[in-house]
Amino acid sequence: MDIRKPKIRLVHLQPLRITGGIECELTLANLYEKPMYEALSYEWGPLCPDDFRIKLGGQEHFVRENLWAALRCLRSEEGVRTLWMDAICVDQSNIPERNHQVSQMGRVYSQASAVIAWIGTENYQDTIKSENNVHLAQDFLHELNANRNLKLSRRQIAKYEKNMRSDDLGLKIYALMALCYRSCWTRLWVDQEVLLSQRGMVQCGSFTFNLDTFRRLFSAGLVWREFYRWADDTAATKMWTSPCMRLFELNKRNQLYNNQHQTYMTMIQLMLRTSYTECGDARDKIFRLLNISAQCCRAAIPPDYSRSFEEIRQSVLEHHHSQHSIGNYDMGSRDLFKAVAEYL
Template sequence: MSSLYKHLEFSDAAKQIRLLRLEPSPTGTDEYAFSLEVHDFQENSRPSYIAISYAWGLPIPKLPVVINGFRMEVQFNCWYALWQMRHHGYTSDVNFWIDSLCINQGDDAEKGHQVAMMGDIFSSASLVAASLGIGESLADVREILASGDNSKIGKLRGRFDQLPYFERVWIKQEIVLAKDVTIFYGLEKLSWSEFADAVNTIKVRSRYLKSDSPERVRLERISNSTQLCNHRSQVTQTPTFMDLVARYRTAKASVAVNKIYALLSLLPQNDPIRQKLPIRYGQSTCFPLFRDLIKLLYRYYKDERVGDKHMALSLIRDSLEIHGLDAERLSRQGFLSKHIAGERAQGRQVIERKLFWLH
């Protein structure tokens, strides 16, 4: 794949993006063919495109695509998301942005610049296409909601929450910051408003059940999909970095540092962590990232309670899987207070109270 990007290098990786466009398949094949081009991406000069949001999934199986004449293999979920675009009639006059192909994944420096732009990439897209993968008919969603059956409605949300898509940390910014979202599930598509209505219907119906009803408990459980709908509807509110760490503490990423990087675009533009945190990829990046976060939290978040900061750092340390020798190095270097163990219990209570309101 590196041969492809030799002909598509950025002159400034912080001010340009690559976009895909569907092309006719090579003669005698049914392989997907695309052209890939570099476009300027500055505030007053941004092309029109659809940004594809999806879960990378397992590394195998892989399927072939042809890009600028180069035949290569991509992971199944990437291939399927592109198939969905073609299936729904997005043809050669539409540009697409999809991270696994539009970013040279073998270039850590480029990846750092492009990841810093991800919030702008998804907020500037004419549409965010949320590919949930292969699934059942979305027509079932409308039928279940129309039925008024609380048990079926609760199970419906459970079906969505079991999808790997809603576990991803990256989809938080991809959905929350989007101008418009369409969900693609199997052969069908669903507008975001229909999806959000389904979630809201579940919340409203729970109010009419007895407080100790098992159905009410199940319906009111804070789920990944509910949390995402709530955040998108509250986009005008300004969470702090510690709020986001607590809210999305269980979200998943294939690379540990992305559990932090994926939150940055959800912060206000003037937030010091968003402005000053270096984005690095490569080997042994978790420890330097944790060290940078400690410095920034204590230097710029002076109004926050020490217990809150310690609790946030505890969650971050677990997310980055920093244990053993790395934790000892931090202690020896004096980055963590010797009183962190005593503060943790107090901080946990504060965080849990905040979590109730965040949902």
């Protein structure tokens, strides 16, 4: 791949065949030419034995279990589906290529025709009730989506409650809450992948949800907190502090900050607001925030996997001290360093 140009690899997921195996072809594309593809946002998951295999260009290729499950569910019975996913489309062992691909990650996700947030299969963590819970959550989201603004008067809420037994409502809320607590929402790259998307879908096994429904669910929080109160105060509290809802809160705060200051949040501000998230490579705790951070932070801390984690962290602190005030955090240098050190 010529890293001097905005090129990416694309996976062409072949339709389901009689053999049942997962088959893919790989091609190069130039982002300037606006290729059509969907981008996959997913949790890598743990390393696994070499029993999750696909065919890539006719050759056997091993992938992790979660990606294998996603590809299995995403393939069509009829036509080819064109996708971008980092595990296959980026040579993780090639540092220059990895740097190049991460630097244009924002463009990859913003240009995609859709971003699919894969949150796992229906039978999450092998729990017997998981598949039924996904059915309940889907029904509840459809009901919420029927009112496009998700804004109901107290009279409408009372009517809704009268037509539904409280135990049914409680089950639906807990089912939706379970989706909002899936571990994929704490994966470090998912925030920029989902927030940068023009059109987002959440996929759980064979179930598909429109991401805008989750967005509206968050934005209509005050009215719906009142609604949730009839089911269970604990459930309502957990819903609004879930990793999924925190993601939309981050997006809202960053947009408000941009409207007020004509720039996005600084790297330090974003890091402190996403301390609950996780990743395998500590350097990604910084690099994954670049595309949703202030422009000066992007320029000062370019993705470079040849540098150590300590070197990158020091660059973040030096840039913040030279270009940004402490602002809303009102911290001294020592306290700021301590907060960042704890995050990283």
